[in-house]
Amino acid sequence: MISPSSRANRGWWDGNADDYQLEHGDFLRDDGFVWCPEGVDEADARLLGDVRGRRVLEIGCGAAQCARWLLGQGARVAAFDLSHRQLRHAQRIDLDGAPGGRAVPLVQADAEALPFAAESFDLACSAFGALPFVADPLGVLREVRRVLVPDGRFVFSVSHPIRWAFPDDPGPRGLTSDRSYFDRSPYTEHDENGNLSYVEHHRTLGDWVGLVVASGLALTGLLEPEWPEGHERVWGGWSPLRGRHLPGTAIFSCART
Secondary structure, eight states, rough: OOOHHHHHHHHHHHHHHHHHHHHHHHHOOOOOOOOOOOOOBHHOTTTTTOTTTTTEESOOOOOTTHHHHHTTTTTTEEEEEEHHHHHHHHHHEEEEEHGGGOOOEEEETTTOOOOOOOOEEEEEEEESSSSOOSHHHHHHHHHHHHHEEEEEEEEEEEEEGGGGGGGGGSSSSSSSSOOOOTOOOOEEEEEESEEEEEEEOOOOOOHHHHHHTTTTTTEEEEEOOOOOTTTTOOOOBOHHHHHTTSSOOOOOOOOEE
């Protein structure tokens, strides 16, 4: 059964996918693998290592830009998203001319119940997909471990937990903390009838480490990207001003032991 968080976020992303892709599509590129608003690019970072010939799962793929880049690198890829409208954008990009002439294999699915057999993938990745929005992140991490082969790796990026203590404002107001970092109440929005329409969950850095360990994965790395010199793009609450003072993204590297 789909959770209230998943139900609300599926509706929100279906309703906002067009605007999201219009606003951010150029930055993400049709066949680019950008981990975060800071612009960390897998082509340079190689957090997944050599993907050629590897079976890779993208979790919360949106329009599958990352999966499309992985295909171009010779990986064998599957990608899924909760939002049908996001997947339609992935199909649109493929129809417009997928790099190499290959379309990304897509599935509509909930990260809390992956529709894949055990030990199906060598690698899994998620760039701000699914994990910030699910009510049961431990369940998701356990599902990821289930579908990975022994020694398989999972790399995922989320909003840096410290951002929760500050207003989601790219300007000066966003530099002054206005809530407790330890307040784990989710951010929610409701429609005109009072129904839940969007949910984003907060976990501290310690919470994420504990969740990874409890899932049976081993934490092998944690990257907190610095804001690069000359990068002037504002993305929601991410901006050069805030990026000079606060980390905006946390990227976790994990392995199935």
